[in-house]
Amino acid sequence: MGMLIFLLGTALLPSFVSLQAAQDLDPDTRKYLDNIFKSVTEDIDNNTLNWLKTVVGTNDTEISTESSSETATIAVTSAPDDTTGKLWSKSDLSDPDLDADFEDSVKCSMDDGSDGLCVLYHQCDDKGLIDNTTLIDLRAGKCPHYLMKCCLPSEAHKKPTKVTPSLPQSGCGWSNPGASILRVKSSGQATSQDNINKQTYADYGEFPWMVALIKKHDGEDWSQKNYLGGGTIIHPSVVVTAAHKIDKYIPEQIKCRAGEWDTQTNLELYPYQERDVQKIVTHEEYYKTPAYNDISLLILEKPYDLRDAPHIGVACLSPDLPVPGKQCFSMGWGKEFQKKDKYAVILKKVQLPYVAFEECQASLRKTRLTARYNLHSSHLCAGGEEGVDTCKGDGGSSLVCPILEDGEFTRFAVYGMVAFGVGCGNPIPAVYVNIPHLYRWIGAKMRDENFDRSSYRY
Secondary structure (H helix, E strand, O other): OOOEEEEEOOOEEEEEEEEOOOOOOOHHHHHHHHHHOOOOOOOOOHHHHHHHHHHOOOOOOEEEEEOOOOEEEEEOOOOEEOOOOEEOOHHHOOOHHHOOOHHHOOEEEOOOOOEEEEEEHHHEOOOOOEOOEEEEOOOOOOOOOOOEEEEOHHHEOOOOOOOOOOOOOOOOOEOOHHHOOEEEOOOOOOOOHHHOOOEEEOOOOOOOOEEEEEEOOOOOOOOHHHEEEEEEEEEOOEEEEOHHHOOOOOHHHEEEEEOOOEOOOOOOOOOOEEEEEEEEEEOOOOEOOOOEOOOEEEEEOOOOOOOOOOOOOOOEEOOOOOOOOOEEEEEEOOEOOOOOOOEOOEOEEEEEEEEOHHHHHHHHOOOOOOOOOOOOOOEEEEEOOOOOOOOOOOOOOEEEEEEEEEOOEEEEEEEEEEEEOOOOOOOOEEEEEEHHHHHHHHHHHHHHOOOOHHHHOO
16 A cells, blocks of 8 residues: 655644555546646645655555654545645544435425435535534434435535534633534423423533443443443543442443544544543542442543644532522433433433422422431522423433523533432432532542643633
C-alpha cells in the first residue's frame, strides 16, 4: 500500500518529507483522483499536487503522520473537507459503512410532493434550518431511520458535511447541544400534558459529561444486561459515580463510554470514546444498605481526548447546595417506569426541582421507609412530581442545576448523583448522593491521585 509521510508541526505543512510511489495509474483512476483532490490546492503546491495524483493508488487508505514526539495513522476517505482544504478522516464523522451512496438511496417525497432522497441528517443542506439545528422526530417518518431525512437531491452531499460547531466558553460544565446540527423534537412520553417537557430525550451533546458504565463483554454492541449505570467526567482521567453501581466489580471489569447518545446506532456525527478503568477509589465510610457516602472515583487508564469532541466534556461540581425549588436535570438510559423492563435507547433527561432536606425527610417517612427513617447528611433530594422521575438503571447519573446562561449555552454544576427512590414515577422525592457534602472528600482524593482539581471548579 502506498503511504504518504507528512511532517507535522502544529499544522499540516505543504511539503512532503518522503513519499513512496505507487504504480502508474490508468486514465480512469487518474480522472478519479483529479476529482478527489480538486479542493486541496490551498495547502499543496501545484507541482506536488500533480505528482501526488500520479502516484497515489485508489487502494491507499491511510496517511502516516510523524513528528519528533509521536506517530499516528489516520484513515482517509476520498473526499476533502472544503472548509479547510485538507482531507478529513472518516473516523471523525461516522461509521465507514454509513456513507451515502445516492444511486442506492431510498426515495421519498418532500412536503411539496417533489422527489427526494433519504440521507443522514447532516448530509442535507436544509434551507429551513433554525439556528443551524435540525429538529428530528423520533417517531416513524418518511425515511427508514429517524436520523435520516428526506432531502432534495440538489441539497444532498455525497459524503457527510463536517460540522464545525460553535463552542461554549472554556471551563467545566457547559452544555453543548451545538455539538451537531441535531436537536430532538419534544415528545409526549410523560404521564400528563404538563410533564411533556419535563421528561424527554436529551439533545445530542446537551450533557457532554455523561458516561455510561459498562461491564466488559465480548463485542462492541450495547447490551442492557451489561449496562451498570451512569457516571460523570470531572477530569479527563476521572469519572465519579455512585459506589453501589460498581461495588461488585474490579477495575478490569468496567469500561466507561463517553459521548454516547443512541445506544442502538452509530449514526451520530461524532464517535463515542471508551476507556478502561485503572483504579477504583471508594469512600472509606461507604455503607451500601443505607447508601451512606455512596461515591466512588474511577481512575481511567488513559484520559478522554477532548480535542475535536464537542459532545464530550468535563462537569463542574458545586460546593454548595441549591436553593429549594431550583429546577435541575438528571439524565440516563435507565428503565422507563411506564414500560416495565424497557430501557431507554436514547439518552433521556428529566427536569426535577431540588427539595429541601426537612421536606424530603418528611415525605420519605410517609412511605414504607416508616416514620423512623432519617435522611443522611450525604443525601439530598429532588423531584416529587408524579410521572416525572429517575428510575432503576439511572444510578450514578448526575443531578445538575444551571448556574449561568450565556446566549445559546447553559453552564451547569453537579449537585447530586442518583442513589435510590421509593418506586418510579411516584409523587415522592428521589434521593441523590450529596455532592456538596462530599466535595472536600473528592478534592482530597483528586490531590492524592495527583490530578488537577481546577478541572471541575468554576
